[in-house]
Amino acid sequence: MSVRRARRAPPDIWPGFVDALSTLLIVILFLLMIFVLAQFFLGQALSGRDAALDRLQRQVGELAELLSIERKSNAEMRLNLTQLSTELANANAKAESLVVAGEETQRLSADVAALQALKEELEARIKEMDAALGEKDGALAAERRLSEEARAQTALLNQQLAALKTEMARLNAALDASEKLAEEQKIQIANLGARLNQALASKVAELARYRSEFFGRLRAILGSRADVRIQGDRFVFQSEVLFAQGSADLGDDGKRQLAGLATTLIELSREIPKDIDWILRVDGHTDKVPIATAQFRSNWELSTARAISVVRFLIDAGLPANRLVAAGFGEYQPIDPGGSEAALRRNRRIEFKLTQR
Numbered sequence: 001m002s003v004r005r006a007r008r009a010p011p012d013i014w015p016g017f018v019d020a021l022s023t024l025l026i027v028i029l030f031l032l033m034i035f036v037l038a039q040f041f042l043g044q045a046l047s048g049r050d051a052a053l054d055r056l057q058r059q060v061g062e063l064a065e066l067l068s069i070e071r072k073s074n075a076e077m078r079l080n081l082t083q084l085s086t087e088l089a090n091a092n093a094k095a096e097s098l099v100v101a102g103e104e105t106q107r108l109s110a111d112v113a114a115l116q117a118l119k120e121e122l123e124a125r126i127k128e129m130d131a132a133l134g135e136k137d138g139a140l141a142a143e144r145r146l147s148e149e150a151r152a153q154t155a156l157l158n159q160q161l162a163a164l165k166t167e168m169a170r171l172n173a174a175l176d177a178s179e180k181l182a183e184e185q186k187i188q189i190a191n192l193g194a195r196l197n198q199a200l201a202s203k204v205a206e207l208a209r210y211r212s213e214f215f216g217r218l219r220a221i222l223g224s225r226a227d228v229r230i231q232g233d234r235f236v237f238q239s240e241v242l243f244a245q246g247s248a249d250l251g252d253d254g255k256r257q258l259a260g261l262a263t264t265l266i267e268l269s270r271e272i273p274k275d276i277d278w279i280l281r282v283d284g285h286t287d288k289v290p291i292a293t294a295q296f297r298s299n300w301e302l303s304t305a306r307a308i309s310v311v312r313f314l315i316d317a318g319l320p321a322n323r324l325v326a327a328g329f330g331e332y333q334p335i336d337p338g339g340s341e342a343a344l345r346r347n348r349r350i351e352f353k354l355t356q357r
Contacts, residue, residue, distance in 0.1 A: 239348035248305035262317035283351040287344035288331040304328025
């Protein structure tokens with residue numbers, strides 16, 4: 001038996017070795033698959049993180065652009081504040097600049113409100129960026145530095161807003177003082193107006209006295225003629241006294257009547273004080289019957305020509321030209337609306353009115 005055992009073949013180990021190698025190969029392949037999958041998911045995570053970083057960088061760029069625009073706006077506002085200071089310095093001399101200063105103050109208030117809104121928007125964006133940056137790792141340090149710069153700019157904006165509010169308070173105080181001064185000036189102007197009205201009233205009363213004296217002298221010269229009368233504050237000549245029908249040339253009788261009037265007015269003008277700016281207004285009127293001749297195409301032209309003829313005669317008689325006015329009213333200011341011959345004759349007239357310029 002011992003001989004038979006010695007003659008047996010040794011055990012075959014290759015099948016076990018092959019099984020072990022196969023198992024090891026399978027394990028290695030499984031690990032490789034796990035590694036490949038891990039690399040794939042890690043790449044996806046890294047690409048998403050890069051996209052988030054790009055978005056943050058774009059937002060930071062937009063924020064920097066907004067801050068640049070705000071710097072320009074602040075420079076313009078400082079320039080506007082300088083202009084406002086200059087205008088307020090002239091407010092005491094001219095009350096009208098109050099309106100300009102008020103408009104500038106309103107515009108500054110609108111600018112301050114706009115800056116306040118922009119500040120709140122920037123703070124909201126900074127909070128959003130801080131929340132996003134808090135979820136990232138140390139690779140976002142540059143973005144955090146930009147956020148700190150944005151905070152610094154916001155703090156600078158807050159300081160500028162505070163300075164603007166201080167300046168606004170100063171401007172409001174200056175405006176209040178200017179408005180008080182304007183009220184005082186209005187009171188002074190009202191007093192001056194009252195005094196001027198009193199002076200004008202006295203001059204008008206004085207001129208009325210001379211007008212009454214003028215009418216009294218004319219009444220004495222002209223007598224009680226029916227075609228010459230006083231109507232209110234006017235001395236009225238019927239046109240037939242001075243002119244022929246349809247004519248603007250003075251007749252002999254009319255010249256005699258006007259000569260007496262001129263003499264009286266020249267004597268009276270020497271008594272009227274020089275500070276009374278008086279004039280004698282000569283108004284020409286016609287009736288409503290149309291006229292169309294080679295010389296006069298309408299009643300406007302006839303009435304104006306008659307008034308000018310009277311003025312020229314008075315100037316030739318010695319009255320100064322700067323104290324005379326000629327006006328033509330045509331048929332449009334009748335004193336008798338009727339259509340009878342008597343009514344038409346009453347409407348054809350020359351009126352003299354002694355008045356102030």
